Amino acid sequence: MSHMVYGRLMTLDREQVLRSAAALLSRKSTATMDEVARAAGIGRATLHRHFAGRDALVKALESLGIQEFEAALDAARLDEGTSEEALRRLIAAVEPSAGLMSFLVNENQLFEGDEVDEGWNRADARVSAFFRRGQERGEFRIDLTPAWLTEALYGLVGTAAWSVQAGRVAAQDFQHMIVELLLGGARRSVEQ
Amino acid sequence: MSHMVYGRLMTLDREQVLRSAAALLSRKSTATMDEVARAAGIGRATLHRHFAGRDALVKALESLGIQEFEAALDAARLDEGTSEEALRRLIAAVEPSAGLMSFLVNENQLFEGDEVDEGWNRADARVSAFFRRGQERGEFRIDLTPAWLTEALYGLVGTAAWSVQAGRVAAQDFQHMIVELLLGGARRSVEQ
DNA sequence: CCTCGATGAGACATTCATGTCTCACATGGT
DNA sequence: ACCATGTGAGACATGAATGTCTCATCGAGG
Incomplete structure (x- = not known):
């Protein structure tokens, strides 16, 4: 069989x-x-x-995406080492799933009020908690809310995936682009 | 008449x-x-x-969006003052058009190889040139390409617009969220 | 008051993706 | 060699959005 x-x-x-x-x-x-x-x-x-149909396919993709993202969250060991190291591990772990995640994030935007898959809430909570923890440790600034940092993380991953796809940036820069922008921003800091 | x-x-x-x-x-x-x-x-x-049809409507919206974005680029006076001040002005000027821009960016992703409106290339070139100028002045870091910073700007504007729309972040934080993340990142810098 | 132009409502044909079904075929297991 | 299961191809019905058309109505300007 x-x-x-x-x-x-x-x-x-x-x-x-x-x-x-x-x-x-x-x-x-x-x-x-x-x-x-x-x-x-x-x-x-x-x-x-x-x-069964397109909906079923998308739901299956959603399950796959959530599964991969949660696996990346596990693999990143967000509570070990500094927040910066943890974030680097997370982005590295997420890179293979970036395209799928980008698709799912955009897809979810279409279901306005409808309930979102509980898995997303779980994942959101973990990412958000990671940023909050970093703030409490004094590693992340506190004037940007964990909710916004979470959304920005998703947004930058999606943007990077798409930019690579479109050939506007080099694929090998994926992790560096996201992590560096998310952590340090575009400003050239004085001590650098 | x-x-x-x-x-x-x-x-x-x-x-x-x-x-x-x-x-x-x-x-x-x-x-x-x-x-x-x-x-x-x-x-x-x-x-x-x-x-004439949906395509015509979207094209008209695209023209409107480009027009508004270029107006924002003008209003921001990107070549006056520090790059940081200029970026703040740009984000402020772009805020009213953020939703439309977000829509158009996503819409453009669907037309893979097809030629994009020349107006986008013009706008892209201006934003990209702005970041390059900031790098040459030593105000922006040079390990992130102008192309990526440009894409990240679009992505963060779209993400912020959507997050506000979804009620996940406060509308009044729009400019601060984008500018601070784009400029300084999430890391809490030592001198702060 | 009358006329012209724009409008809203609805009927209608068309296109396209979807979902279902049938049938012939091939491959793998018995 | 036989049979069963999964498969590909295609026909078919369905639903939804689009685009076109007609017609009655409304309002402003002459």
Whole structure:
């Protein structure tokens, strides 16, 4: 039998389809179900067999994105070392998922009042708590709220992912661009 | 006659319709032509009389956005005073157009290879040149490229506009959030 | 008061993405 | 060799947004 149980683990096929869908939709968020299928190298009918519809596909992508982001949060060990080191680890861990996250953030903006996936709230809380902790330690300035720093983090990750995608900045600078801007800003500090 | 010449100035009606369309589409970028019409307090047929179709409407919005952004660039007098002061003026001048700009930036991402409006290139060049000048003056750090700083500026403006819209941050903090993060970053500097 | 122009409402055709279904085919397991 | 399951391709219905058209109405200007 080629299918295993649906649960914490998913079928290899499903996983691969989801990956290629993420790659495509990160570039072209309005891609058709047919385009998604072609990109995955399968027929549209088969795509519909895996995912009931576009909504189901997007929800699956959302789960994947949340899962990857939370894995990045784990891998970053946000409570170890200085906040700066932790942030560098987080951005590094998040880089492979940046395109998908950018897509999902934009996608979530469309559902105005509707309830957002609880996973996002969990992730938001962890990021926000990280910034608050850094403030309490005296490592982050306190005139920028944790909520704004969290949003700015998402925004910069998305902007960087898109800028790389569009060829406007070098892919190898991804982490440096985000971390340096987020931490130190554009101003050239005196002691530097 | 209720119509004046179409040219540099547009009909008051047209202008107002465009404004309300900008306001609506900034919040809900997928709004229908019918919704746009209702929001403007006119019928769908009338909307089509003003703008041949959705594409024409978006193009008109793009022109409006570019015009407002270039006006903000003018008003900011980017070559007067320190780069920091100039950036503060720019963000202040851009605030009223932030929602529209955010919409247009996201919209432009959908037209991958297609040629972008030349107005954007002009504006991009001015912003990019501003950052480069600041680097040459020693006011901005040189390890972040002008291209990235330009993209980050757009991204942060859009993120801030959306965060305010979503009620996650206070509207009155708009300028401070963007300018401080963009200039100084989140790190608490020693001399502060 | 009358006329012209713009409008709103609605009918209508068209296009496109979606979702469902059928059928022939191939591949893998028995 | 046989059978079953998954698959691709295509036909088909559906719904939604778009674009076009007509017509009755309203209002301003002559």
